[in-house]
Amino acid sequence: MIEFKLPSLGADMDEGKLLEWKVQPGDVVKPGQVIAVVDTAKAAIDVECWHDGTVLQLLIDIGAKVPVGTAIAWLLEPGESAQSVQRPASPAPLLIEEQPSTERRLRISPAARKRAAELGISTGELKGHGPQGVITLEDIETAARVAPTPDPEQAMRRTIAAAMSRSKREIPHYYLSNTIALDNAMAWLQVHNAQSTLQERLLPSVLLLKAVALALRNYPQLNGFWRDNAFTPAPDTDLGVAITLRQGGLVAPVLHRVADTPLIHLMGELASLVERARSGSLRSSELGGAGITVTQLGDQGVDSVLGVIYPPQVALVGFGRISERPWVKDGQLCVMPTVISSLSADHRVSDGHYGARFLSEVRRLLQSPEAL
Amino acid sequence: MTYREALREAMREALQRDPRVFLMGEDVGRYGGSYAVSLGLLEAFGPERIRDTPLSELGFVGAGIGAALGGMRPIVEIMTVNFSLLALDPLMNTAAALRHMSGGQFSVPLVVRMATGAGRQLAAQHSHSLEGWYAHIPGLKILAPATVEDARGMLWPALLDPDPDPVLIFEHAQLYNLEGDTGEWGAVDIRCAKVRRAGKDLSLITYGGMLGKTLEAAEQLAGEGIDCEVIDLRVLRPLDDKTLMASVCKTRRALVVDEGWRSGSLSAEIITRIIEQAFFELDAPPARVCSAEVPIPYPRHLEEAALPQVSSIVAAAHALCQGLSGGAP
Numbered sequence: 001m002i003e004f005k006l007p008s009l010g011a012d013m014d015e016g017k018l019l020e021w022k023v024q025p026g027d028v029v030k031p032g033q034v035i036a037v038v039d040t041a042k043a044a045i046d047v048e049c050w051h052d053g054t055v056l057q058l059l060i061d062i063g064a065k066v067p068v069g070t071a072i073a074w075l076l077e078p079g080e081s082a083q084s085v086q087r088p089a090s091p092a093p094l095l096i097e098e099q100p101s102t103e104r105r106l107r108i109s110p111a112a113r114k115r116a117a118e119l120g121i122s123t124g125e126l127k128g129h130g131p132q133g134v135i136t137l138e139d140i141e142t143a144a145r146v147a148p149t150p151d152p153e154q155a156m157r158r159t160i161a162a163a164m165s166r167s168k169r170e171i172p173h174y175y176l177s178n179t180i181a182l183d184n185a186m187a188w189l190q191v192h193n194a195q196s197t198l199q200e201r202l203l204p205s206v207l208l209l210k211a212v213a214l215a216l217r218n219y220p221q222l223n224g225f226w227r228d229n230a231f232t233p234a235p236d237t238d239l240g241v242a243i244t245l246r247q248g249g250l251v252a253p254v255l256h257r258v259a260d261t262p263l264i265h266l267m268g269e270l271a272s273l274v275e276r277a278r279s280g281s282l283r284s285s286e287l288g289g290a291g292i293t294v295t296q297l298g299d300q301g302v303d304s305v306l307g308v309i310y311p312p313q314v315a316l317v318g319f320g321r322i323s324e325r326p327w328v329k330d331g332q333l334c335v336m337p338t339v340i341s342s343l344s345a346d347h348r349v350s351d352g353h354y355g356a357r358f359l360s361e362v363r364r365l366l367q368s369p370e371a372l
Numbered sequence: 373m374t375y376r377e378a379l380r381e382a383m384r385e386a387l388q389r390d391p392r393v394f395l396m397g398e399d400v401g402r403y404g405g406s407y408a409v410s411l412g413l414l415e416a417f418g419p420e421r422i423r424d425t426p427l428s429e430l431g432f433v434g435a436g437i438g439a440a441l442g443g444m445r446p447i448v449e450i451m452t453v454n455f456s457l458l459a460l461d462p463l464m465n466t467a468a469a470l471r472h473m474s475g476g477q478f479s480v481p482l483v484v485r486m487a488t489g490a491g492r493q494l495a496a497q498h499s500h501s502l503e504g505w506y507a508h509i510p511g512l513k514i515l516a517p518a519t520v521e522d523a524r525g526m527l528w529p530a531l532l533d534p535d536p537d538p539v540l541i542f543e544h545a546q547l548y549n550l551e552g553d554t555g556e557w558g559a560v561d562i563r564c565a566k567v568r569r570a571g572k573d574l575s576l577i578t579y580g581g582m583l584g585k586t587l588e589a590a591e592q593l594a595g596e597g598i599d600c601e602v603i604d605l606r607v608l609r610p611l612d613d614k615t616l617m618a619s620v621c622k623t624r625r626a627l628v629v630d631e632g633w634r635s636g637s638l639s640a641e642i643i644t645r646i647i648e649q650a651f652f653e654l655d656a657p658p659a660r661v662c663s664a665e666v667p668i669p670y671p672r673h674l675e676e677a678a679l680p681q682v683s684s685i686v687a688a689a690h691a692l693c694q695g696l697s698g699g700a701p
Contacts (some may be wrong), residue, residue: 109655111624129695130656136695137624137655 001085002051002075006038009045016040018072023046027055029075036072053077057083100299108122108135115140156249168312172227174352175306177342178359179330180366181324186337188369199268205296206267208339210372212294212317213258214235217359221345221350222315222358223291231349234291240310241270242295243277251277252293252310253286263372298322304340314346315355317362340370375517376548378524379409379485383447386531387417390445393531396432397449406451407487407548433459433484435466435622440482440538445531450486452494453502453542467538468511479536483527489544489581489631490679496667499675501631503542503580504638507609513539514561514608518583520552522606525560533562542608544581544631559570565612567619571601573696574689575619577642578629579605586629589685598693608638616642617650624655627694629680636663656692661685 006016016038023035034046035055053075060072076085108116108123112135116123121143128135167173185207193201216223216237224233237259240252252275258266276282292313297305298321305318320340327336341362345355365372373381386393395410401424404411414422425432429450436448450456456463467480490499507514515530517523523543530539539562568583569590578586583604590600601619605611620626626646628637643658664678 061462109624110652114652131691131694134656134695138695138697 001087002053002077002079003071004035004049004051004073004075006066006068006070006072007047008319009038009040009047013040013068015065015067018062019044019058020062021058022046023055023058025055029053029055033322039046049075051075051077056082057087081252106134106135109137112137112140116143119144122148152280153248160249163310163365164308167308171309171311171314173309173344174346174347174355175342175344176352176355177304177340177357178305178356179325179338179340180363181327182337182339182366185366186322186371200264202263202267202340203270205319206263206270207369207372208296208319208341209239209241209255209258209270209294209363210261210266211365212292213239214357214365214372216292217259218361219350219354219358219361221354222345224314224349225291225312226346226349227312228312232264234289234293238290240290240293240313241273242293242307243274245264245278251287252290253277253282254288292317293321298339306341306342306345309344314349318342318344373520373524373552374548375409375520375523375543375550375552375556376409378552378554379527380411380413380519381554382524382527383410383413384416386445386447386527387413387421389528392443392445393447394421394423394439394444395447395449396425396436397424398427398432398447398451399528400424405449407545409485409543409548410449416653418425429455429458429490430462434462434466436476436482437462437470437480437538440467440480441470441478445480447527447531448482448484450484452498452545453486454497454500456484456502456635457484463506463512463538463540464509468509469512471537472511474548479531480538481531481536482538483530483541484538485541485543487545488542489554489662490668490675491546491581493670493672493675494545499668501581501663503540503608504630504632504641506540506542507611507638507641510610511537512609513537514642515539516580516606516608517541517543518580518604518606520546520550521555522560523547525555526562527631529559529562542580546581550584562607563612563616565606566604567601567615568604569600569602571599571623573599574625574627574693575601575603575616575621575623576627576629576685576689577603577605577616577619579608580631582629582631583678585682586685589629589682589689592682593688593689598689598696600689605642611642611645613645613649616646621653622647624653626654626658627685627688627692628658628660628662629685630660630662631680632662633665634660635664659688659692661688 011150018036020037023029029035029049030052031050031209033049035049036047037044038047038317054072056076060066092368106123107128115137123135123141126135126139126143129139130136163255187201189204224231236257239255240260241255242250242252244250255269293310295305295307296319300318302320304320309314311317322337322339324335325338327334341359343355343359383395399406400410401414401422433448436446440447446543458560463551467482471479487500503514503516515526517526569587576586576590586602590602593600601623603619628639628642632638632654639662646658661684662678668678669675
């Protein structure tokens with residue numbers, strides 16, 4: 001006797017639902033004959049038989065859903081008779097229970113739904129008091145009075161979560177790093193600051209930002225946007241600057257046209273940006289449009305930072321702590337102020353070789369701080 | 373003044389003001405009208421202008437259409453809406469269609485008055501509310517005066533409408549004895565619905581014979597803290613969407629009270645428009661109170677059971693306003 005089993009009708013088919021039997025007990029079947037129609041969730045498919053024989057018994061009912069490999073019919077081989085064969089003890093196939101949908105459509109009036117959206121109220125957990133338990137406008141208004149105003153920190157967390165998840169989901173990052181000697185830069189800064197008024201004094205950050213901006217002029221594939229499966233270069237050297245907020249979270253407002261801005265102005269703009277970011281008074285023009293982001297976590301003592309690209313940008317430059325490290329210069333071991341620069345870049349747009357040349361360019365520029 | 377007297381005064385005024393106006397219908401002359409609306413007009417205006425007709429709605433409505441085409445301003449009275457079905461052919465195929473079919477060359481400035489509605493134990497051939505059927509027909513204008521003021525004021529603008537579609541005026545038979553004020557004796561607006569009671573929780577939309585019961589229900593509901601707005605449609609075609617939507621957008625709940633049957637009805641049309649135009653303003657599914665889908669019965673208790681009553685309006689309002697603070701139980 002032949003146990004006819006539900007065949008796999010596609011690599012991803014785990015189960016099938018019997019739509020129709022094309023044979024009845026007693027029918028003679030031949031190889032290639034369609035004996036049943038099964039729904040595979042993609043299509044209704046004719047199931048062929050590959051044996052000569054006679055149908056003895058159909059084991060599942062129309063509408064039943066069973067796993068691939070389940071015996072769905074018994075066939076007698078030529079020469080066998082119903083009396084001569086030993087039937088397996090339990091013909092009951094493993095039926096897959098239709099899972100009742102656990103998703104219940106939210107019962108909420110159109111007006112209440114609209115109002116909830118306006119107020120930013122989540123309706124999923126609300127209890128409705130209207131006819132048939134529907135959530136009404138009044139339920140929403142009540143919830144709005146009770147609910148605390150949406151937590152801005154939580155909202156920011158959600159925004160960051162969404163952007164970073166998207167980044168890691170979509171962007172094939174590659175990472176490079178490069179340790180940069182800053183002896184020239186620090187010496188130049190010291191002299192400059194000693195000669196300057198308080199307002200004109202510079203922080204090393206400004207040199208790093210300016211160097212990145214100037215380098216980007218020659219490496220446009222790191223400055224721009226990936227949209228609709230294509231890269232668009234940014235029109236200018238507008239740099240996003242990651243600023244940590246005291247209450248948690250971060251923002252990355254924009255410094256515009258950094259490559260064309262003199263260092264002293266850049267310092268003023270940066271200081272103002274940080275202050276306003278932390279007091280929550282950024283201008284809308286400062287909130288978007290950067291073609292790349294620069295993050296500096298040196299304050300926290302970390303050596304380097306390998307960042308997550310902020311979509312739709314295609315690169316992020318990180319700087320760690322500026323620190324005195326052992327260094328070899330002209331064949332001599334010495335103590336050298338250094339910073340570890342890093343690049344996270346989108347492999348869809350640029351390649352490692354390109355990114356490496358960019359980081360070298362940043363390093364080269366930082367050797368001549370007076371030219372920045 | 374009663375509703376009946378208001379209608380009579382409106383006709384008297386029209387007959388006096390315009391020599392083209394005349395009245396015809398069954399028993400309108402010597403008998404004074406089956407509801408006594410035209411009582412005394414024969415004596416005042418003579419048989420040329422107050423004309424008794426044979427018992428043939430098909431004939432005298434057709435004659436009215438002809439008179440209108442000929443330059444007159446006829447008022448045709450049909451005893452009751454059930455009988456008007458005999459005149460459906462001239463009303464629909466001629467009166468409503470002629471302007472369209474003549475490319476605008478011929479209009480039919482005809483006014484047809486008829487009684488409608490139940491409540492007087494007149495049984496299954498004299499009691500129905502079929503005005504919703506007429507409201508289905510493009511080319512007609514359908515009026516339903518529910519107050520003495522509208523009974524007094526709708527006729528003249530209907531006769532002299534600059535947009536000379538045939539006008540059908542439906543007078544609910546229960547209203548003829550209604551006492552009321554005629555307002556300022558002027559013509560009333562025959563384009564707009566009217567808010568008869570302002571409220572913020574629920575729009576009760578009704579017309580004609582149901583206005584009284586609806587206002588009574590609104591009073592009762594007000595005592596329970598449900599503040600109803602009552603809209604009197606007044607014009608069943610074309611419907612005044614603007615007033616309806618303004619009310620529904622305010623109250624966010626709508627209950628249509630219509631003495632007509634519900635299937636394929638005017639109430640269905642109103643609710644469809646609310647859904648189409650104000651869906652996102654709604655806080656509850658719109659509802660209706662209509663007559664039971666039976667021929668109107670003769671026995672009083674069965675007739676009452678078949679018709680919308682104050683209690684059924686109140687019950688429907690409760691269901692709609694469930695969960696409203698200060699509202700329903």
